Amino acid sequence: MPDEKKPAFAGNITADDVAAEAGVSRWTVNRAFRKDASISSKSLEKVRIAAERLGYVPDLRAASLASDRSNLVALLIDDFANPHKLVMMERLTRILRREGWDILLVNTLDRADAGHALLNASQRRVDAVILIGIQFDDEVLDTALHARRFRKLIIFARTSRNPNTISIAVDDVHAMKEIANYVHERGFRRPMFLAGPRTSSAHLLRKETFVDYWRQHFGSEPETVSVSAYDPTLAADIVENTLAGRNKATLPDILVCENDALAIGATDVIRHKLGLRIPQDIAITGFDDVPQAEGANYRLTTYRQPLTDMAEYLVKVLGSEEDRDFDRLFQGTLMIRDSA
Amino acid sequence: MPDEKKPAFAGNITADDVAAEAGVSRWTVNRAFRKDASISSKSLEKVRIAAERLGYVPDLRAASLASDRSNLVALLIDDFANPHKLVMMERLTRILRREGWDILLVNTLDRADAGHALLNASQRRVDAVILIGIQFDDEVLDTALHARRFRKLIIFARTSRNPNTISIAVDDVHAMKEIANYVHERGFRRPMFLAGPRTSSAHLLRKETFVDYWRQHFGSEPETVSVSAYDPTLAADIVENTLAGRNKATLPDILVCENDALAIGATDVIRHKLGLRIPQDIAITGFDDVPQAEGANYRLTTYRQPLTDMAEYLVKVLGSEEDRDFDRLFQGTLMIRDSA
DNA sequence: TAGCATTTTGCTCCCGCGAGCAAAATTAAT
DNA sequence: ATTAATTTTGCTCGCGGGAGCAAAATGCTA
Incomplete structure (x- = not known):
């Protein structure tokens, strides 16, 4: 007694069924579903109709197994x-x-x-x-x-x-040099670099490039702080702990962030917990250009990856x-x- | 001449190879990798060692094909x-x-x-x-x-x-009623509902529930606005167009949003483009409790899904x-x- | 229309593994 | 030690389709 109101599970229809229905061989059916195969338009049509009627689609597991792709x-x-x-x-x-x-x-x-x-x-x-x-x-x-x-x-x-x-x-190296130059041009002199997890060896590149380049070209050694994950919430905590209680003289004038996730967390806490204005009291840059970076809230200066x-x-x-x-x-x- | 410096593509090692290496049959090898199979601990160990040496892992395509799972x-x-x-x-x-x-x-x-x-x-x-x-x-x-x-x-x-x-x-219905009650309790009287795409039939539930419930229990008919996608950027545009130029009397006192994505976009534009304070000039609620809802920037009243x-x-x-x-x-x- | 080149079709033999059963090995019971 | 019960192992056959070749069908030329 088939359950009429529920669509059947049609997993068992195979190329053989379609072949019988269309009056061709199984291999012709399979060829009809391969784009580079040699098949006459007549049998292609027959197979299409039969497949449509039976609700057949080729099994990619089997195809993959046989073709090694x-x-x-x-x-x-x-x-x-x-x-x-x-x-x-x-x-x-x-x-x-x-x-x-x-x-x-x-x-x-x-x-x-x-x-x-x-x-x-x-x-x-x-x-x-x-x-x-x-x-x-x-x-x-x-x-x-x-x-x-x-x-x-x-x-x-x-x-x-x-x-x-x-x-x-x-190109992280090129990018960070461009950021460093921009930051310096705009008159910032005491940058702090907000980095991601120390273990993330590849991303160290951004921090190293910025710090080395700044030291070599502009003399001073930027402060650096590290967050244990690219998580705005964690970044917010670290930034709050690091900057709370500082005054104009000890506060960095710009926070250069390894990516937007960190920059967003930093922005939130700087505005709402530390009560500082961006960019007047402290400026911020990010990296990635996430969608919200462009929004009215952040208006984040950042670096877009293509x-x-x-x-x-x-x-x-x-x-x-x-x-x-x-x-x-x-x-x-x-x-x-x-x-x- | 094998290329020594590059790890080989080891895709061709099969259970037969492991069987030969371990001195058992192919089926014993396969059983060693199935958790419900009956196999002696001795041959399990032999297979493990041989498989380890050859770098064998079962092919899930084939397993799936044969078992129909x-x-x-x-x-x-x-x-x-x-x-x-x-x-x-x-x-x-x-x-x-x-x-x-x-x-x-x-x-x-x-x-x-x-x-x-x-x-x-x-x-x-x-x-x-x-x-x-x-x-x-x-x-x-x-x-x-x-x-x-x-x-x-x-x-x-x-x-x-x-x-x-x-x-x-x-349970959207229960949730929206709870939100409606809370909104009313807190003294809001002129809510506007910010909804997602009209085509999204299921989500209509939230809007309908809120609007109907509000009308029945609190008399007035809430204004509703619809955004064509759950996208903060689009929500921002719509909200700006809708609310720009309104004064205290015509402005809703609270914006009830179908979800946080809309609420976030609305928040940004209300603060930074319309220059209004949240919640003093206009309050906002969301739905979903995304991570940033809790952050210092939004502090969004919303509804958490478990x-x-x-x-x-x-x-x-x-x-x-x-x-x-x-x-x-x-x-x-x-x-x-x-x-x- | 015969003769040949070119497409199209069918076929054999795999791909790597699982279900289910029969043979072999192990364990338990008398 | 012998027999029966139980576990473990090996095997046949099939899952659904692809590569590559041979047979059949079609198109083309003279």
């Missing part, structure tokens, strides 16, 4: 408190899907979990792994690569020193057979707004 | 401008992964794309589809269900009237064989802060 990429991500992650995901998922790539999303809980996350992806036989998390330092990457079961490992929006990876990122270009480049890399590893740096744009 | 769920999402989506994704991915579910992420570009997105998921033979997008109205759902090739269709964080779906959501409980319930539903469809409503919590 999954058309799946794993996206390993963490750091969900950072609003920029949402932007990156949107851009990547949109462009990858447009090019026919499906995405396996893996939330990498912490550094110890990174290996499991990679293993997870391996078992699905993904064609490539894209890392947009921050937990993947060189040590983790090495063990991951040891047991690599995917063709490409791509680090997105972060530079990597590891020779066996492909990295697609903005995410769309980077994502387009990523799909090009995925499509190419070239398996030589390399890095690719993009140039961003300084977005000057009211905060500095 | 993929342990994969598709997560269909859109509306990336809404910060609450990031929170939902974090919670869902964390809990699903903990329970052994892998996630296929699909960015549903627009309403017309919804069908393709579902098809996409079908072809990977996912065990279930989770919808956290807003594009899925009843019409789209019906065509989706027509060709259903997955066992469960779950609508998360939204109620659905469709009888063939499972929905897990917060996301963790909802996600835990979701994995329970996924695990059960029960395929009767049903809805489950959760009770949230009114978070009273400074904005109202």
